[in-house]
Each structure stands twice: as structure tokens, then as C-alpha cells.
Amino acid sequence: MLDIENYVDGKLTAPVSGHFIDNFDPSRAEVYSRIPDSDERDVALAVDAARRAFPPWSSLASEDRFEQMMRIVRLIERDLDDLALAESIDNGKPVGLAKRVDIPRAAANFRFFATAQMHLANESHDTSGRAINYTLRQPLGVVGCISPWNLPLYLFTWKIAPALAAGCTVVAKPSEVTPMTAYLLSKLCIEAELPPGVLNIVHGTGPKTGSAIVSHPDVKAISFTGGTATGEWIAREAAPKFKKLSLELGGKNPNIIFADCDYESMLETTLLSSFSNQGEICLCGSRIFVERPLYDQFRTDFVERVKALKTGDPRADGSDLGAIVSKAHFEKILSYIDLAQAEGGTVLTGGRPVNVDGLNGWFIEPTVIEGLPFDCRTNQEEIFGPVVTIQPFDSEDEVLGYANSVRYGLASTVWTENLTRAHRVAARIEAGIVWINCWLLRDLRTPFGGVKDSGMGREGGFEALRFFTEEKNVCVRVSSQ
Numbered sequence: 001m002l003d004i005e006n007y008v009d010g011k012l013t014a015p016v017s018g019h020f021i022d023n024f025d026p027s028r029a030e031v032y033s034r035i036p037d038s039d040e041r042d043v044a045l046a047v048d049a050a051r052r053a054f055p056p057w058s059s060l061a062s063e064d065r066f067e068q069m070m071r072i073v074r075l076i077e078r079d080l081d082d083l084a085l086a087e088s089i090d091n092g093k094p095v096g097l098a099k100r101v102d103i104p105r106a107a108a109n110f111r112f113f114a115t116a117q118m119h120l121a122n123e124s125h126d127t128s129g130r131a132i133n134y135t136l137r138q139p140l141g142v143v144g145c146i147s148p149w150n151l152p153l154y155l156f157t158w159k160i161a162p163a164l165a166a167g168c169t170v171v172a173k174p175s176e177v178t179p180m181t182a183y184l185l186s187k188l189c190i191e192a193e194l195p196p197g198v199l200n201i202v203h204g205t206g207p208k209t210g211s212a213i214v215s216h217p218d219v220k221a222i223s224f225t226g227g228t229a230t231g232e233w234i235a236r237e238a239a240p241k242f243k244k245l246s247l248e249l250g251g252k253n254p255n256i257i258f259a260d261c262d263y264e265s266m267l268e269t270t271l272l273s274s275f276s277n278q279g280e281i282c283l284c285g286s287r288i289f290v291e292r293p294l295y296d297q298f299r300t301d302f303v304e305r306v307k308a309l310k311t312g313d314p315r316a317d318g319s320d321l322g323a324i325v326s327k328a329h330f331e332k333i334l335s336y337i338d339l340a341q342a343e344g345g346t347v348l349t350g351g352r353p354v355n356v357d358g359l360n361g362w363f364i365e366p367t368v369i370e371g372l373p374f375d376c377r378t379n380q381e382e383i384f385g386p387v388v389t390i391q392p393f394d395s396e397d398e399v400l401g402y403a404n405s406v407r408y409g410l411a412s413t414v415w416t417e418n419l420t421r422a423h424r425v426a427a428r429i430e431a432g433i434v435w436i437n438c439w440l441l442r443d444l445r446t447p448f449g450g451v452k453d454s455g456m457g458r459e460g461g462f463e464a465l466r467f468f469t470e471e472k473n474v475c476v477r478v479s480s481q
């Protein structure tokens with residue numbers, strides 16, 4: 001059995017305690033490796049290494065930092081197939097999806113921020129001829145990056161890459177549920193000869209390892225992606241220590257479909273926005289609202305297409321959905337399907353676990369539910385699985401009331417060919433991201449993040465680089481007047 005190791009001070013090491021935790025392949029419901037059960041002693045070693053690595057790393061010329069990061073990009077691209085398979089086994093997602101999306105985007109994260117840091121400019125203000133004020137941005141020091149299980153390498157690198165590019169050194173923790181690609185990344189960093197201590201990866205649980213990163217006095221900022229309840233805990237712990245915080249949290253995203261939409265394009269994309277990665281993407285649209293004249297046609301066609309989706313072995317080509325990431329999450333999703341029925345909903349298709357190819361893994365059929373009011377628990381709480389509800393609406397005001405009724409505000413999708421309405425609705429939706437006639441199209445230069453209980457701070461673009469810096473205003477007097 002493979003024992004995953006921490007990556008501290010440039011070396012792979014076992015945890016100080018010598019204890020390991022089981023790591024499951026969700027499509028087989030089997031333990032296939034173990035991860036370090038790290039505690040505050042491992043985190044302290046990682047922070048020490050990062051502190052020592054900070055002065056040389058932060059003073060590197062930006063071209064040299066670019067070169068160092070690009071070596072990692074090339075190795076990720078070289079190992080794309082192996083990384084995709086590892087991610088599929090670890091997470092349960094179809095290997096084709098990992099090959100097309102997760103791993104290329106992990107490489108793109110490093111490439112984008114390695115390049116962006118060479119173009120970061122600082123503002124200067126001429127104060128009526130009397131002074132020039134300029135903004136100096138200096139890397140914060142040691143920062144903590146904590147990521148979830150749903151897009152393991154993609155979201156891990158989405159945090160690490162801007163931190164390294166900004167000149168910080170990093171102590172990072174992937175989810176204990178999907179540690180494998182972070183472990184493979186640490187091996188690639190060794191091969192790329194990243195200087196020891198610049199990136200440290202400590203594996204373990206949230207309450208033990210994650211909280212030790214958040215609480216460590218020398219960790220100056222926390223970039224966190226995960227659930228809203230965890231984000232609340234981190235905010236409470238970090239606020240009195242005045243750490244910088246970026247929190248990307250849960251969602252309950254609306255998908256609003258007007259009758260004048262481009263029907264075929266909407267239908268095809270709505271299948272993806274509902275069930276990609278088994279619905280385990282924070283940006284999936286789980287509440288589908290359809291304008292009444294289109295509702296019956298949509299209901300018939302959508303259910304027919306959902307029935308045709310193949311839930312299969314994630315390692316096989318041609319599986320549209322793979323396994324749910326863990327037993328606990330599998331049971332949570334099934335409990336929400338029960339709740340939906342108890343609340344009066346009708347399951348139009350799906351709703352049950354499936355035994356795929358005798359694998360005994362944690363699989364759930366893609367599920368469509370109708371007949372629920374917008375304010376019931378099923379329509380208000382994040383399920384984070386292959387479960388969507390559909391509901392008709394009659395007016396723009398009505399659907400915006402439904403869309404904005406939840407505590408979350410991460411992403412949203414609007415389908416209409418009416419240009420004026422598209423912009424009007426986009427401005428009124430309470431969400432950090434609005435996709436009009438598309439979904440999951442990402443430009444890494446744009447701000448990314450949620451409003452309301454979906455988080456605070458924006459990742460992406462120069463904003464992400466600036467997050468990892470301290471801003472200083474320097475005022476130079478240039479005239480005696």
C-alpha cells in the first residue's frame with residue numbers, strides 16, 4: 001500500500017507522529033493508499049522551512065521566478081495522462097474530464113500567474129505638483145493555502161500559483177479526501193528543482209492540520225476554498241490575528257431559462273452545468289427555473305437527455321458521471337433526495353444509488369426533481385451532488401425573487417436571446433459570476449468569487465497577486481509649495 005508523504009523543506013517525509021489515515025478509491029469503495037495524519041508539529045516544520053526560503057524567493061528577479069514556475073508547467077503537461085488517472089481514482093471523476101479540464105487548468109494556473117507577475121504595475125499619483133505618491137507592493141511572507149476535494153489539483157494550484165508568483169512562500173494543504181495529485185505535484189516540484197521550502201505540502205485532516213495552518217502566528221494570509229461552515233470557523237480564528245483572508249465557499253446556483261433562448265445550446269449546456277463532475281462543482285446550477293411557455297417541452301427533453309447519461313467506471317472512456325467522492329458525501333446526497341420527497345417533490349428521473357459494473361462504489365444516478373417551492377430546504381441548502389430541481393416561472397421579478405432567496409451568491413446562468421433583458425437580469429442577480437448563454441467559460445484575468453455567504457475576496461487576475469502582497473504608500477515631496 002502506498003504511503004503518501006508530506007513535502008517539507010524540499011524533501012518527502014513521514015509525519016512526526018508516524019500516523020497515517022486511509023485514503024479511498026470511491027469507485028471501488030476500497031482503501032488504496034494512506035495519507036499522513038499531520039499535526040501542528042508538521043505544520044511548524046513546514047512554516048519554519050517556508051520562513052527560511054522567503055528572503056531568497058521574494059528577491060528573485062521576476063524572469064527567474066517565471067522560469068522556475070514554467071518548469072513545473074512543463075512537467076505537469078508531460079505527466080498529464082498519469083495525473084488525470086490519479087485524480088480520477090482519488091476523486092471518482094471520469095478520467096476524460098480530468099484530462100480535458102482539471103489537469104490542463106492546473107498547468108494553466110501556473111503559466112498564467114508566472115506570466116502575470118511580470119506585468120504587475122503599481123499606481124502612482126501626482127498630488128497637485130507637490131508630491132508623488134506611489135504604491136509599493138511587497139510579498140507578505142509565509143502564506144497558507146487550503147483547498148477542497150472536488151477539483152483537487154486545479155483548485156490547489158489556483159491558490160499556490162499566485163502566492164508563489166507574488167513572491168510568497170507557501171504551506172499548503174489539499175483535502176484529505178483527495179490528496180494524490182498534490183503528492184504527485186510535490187514530486188514534480190522536486191524534479192523541477194524548486195528551491196527547498198518555497199512550497200511545502202502538509203497532508204492531514206481539517207481540524208488538525210488545516211486549523212494548525214490557520215492558527216500559526218507566522219502565517220500571514222489564508223487562501224481557503226471549501227464549505228461555508230469551515231469558512232466561518234477560519235474567519236473567526238483568523239480575524240483577531242489580523243490575517244488576510246480569501247474565502248471561496250459554498251453555492252446554490254440558479255440557472256434561469258427564458259422562453260426565447262437558443263434552445264439546443266441551452267439544453268446541451270444545462271446537462272453539463274447540472275451534472276459535470278457528478279454535480280460536485282461549486283459552479284454547477286442546481287436550481288433550474290424555466291419560463292412557463294417553455295416548461296413542458298424543457299421538462300420532457302431534459303429528462304430524456306438525463307436518462308441517456310451514462311454513470312460508469314470513472315476510468316473507462318465514455319462515462320458521463322463517475323462515483324461520488326466519499327461514503328459520507330454519498331449518504332448526505334441520498335438523504336437530500338429523501339428530504340426532497342418528504343417536502344413534496346417528485347423525482348422525474350434518478351434518485352437512487354447504482355451498482356456500476358459490480359464495482360460496489362458510491363454511485364448515484366443523475367436526479368431531476370420537480371414540484372418543490374423555492375423556499376424549501378432542498379432548494380435552499382447546498383447538496384453538491386447530481387441533483388437538480390426544476391420549476392416554472394411567469395415573470396422576471398418572480399424568478400429573480402427565487403434566484404436571490406438563498407444565503408449563497410456564487411454563480412448563476414441566464415439563457416435568453418434578448419440582449420437588454422440579459423444585462424438587466426445580470427445586474428440584479430446576487431452572485432459573483434453571471435454566465436449569459438454559456439457556463440464555466442473562464443478567463444483567468446477576471447475576478448472570481450462569491451457574494452453573501454459564498455465568501456469574500458476575489459481570486460483571479462492581478463487581484464490574486466495583490467492579495468498576497470502588503471500595500472505601502474510612499475509619498476515623495478517634490479516641491480516646497
Ligand code: NAD
Pocket residue numbers: 146147148149150151155173174175176204205206207209210211212214225226227228230231233234248249250251281282382384410450454455
Ligand atoms: P470543507 O470545508 O470540508 O474542506 C475544505 C478544506 O478545508 C479541506 O482541505 C479540509 O481539510 C479543510 N478544513 C476543514 N476544516 C478545517 C478547519 N477547521 N481549519 C482549516 N481547514 C479545515 O469542504 P469540502 O467538503 O472539501 O468541499 C466542498 C465545499 O467546497 C462545497 O461547499 C463547495 O461549494 C465548496 N467549494 C467552493 C468553491 C468556490 O470557488 N467557491 C470551489 C470548490 C468547492
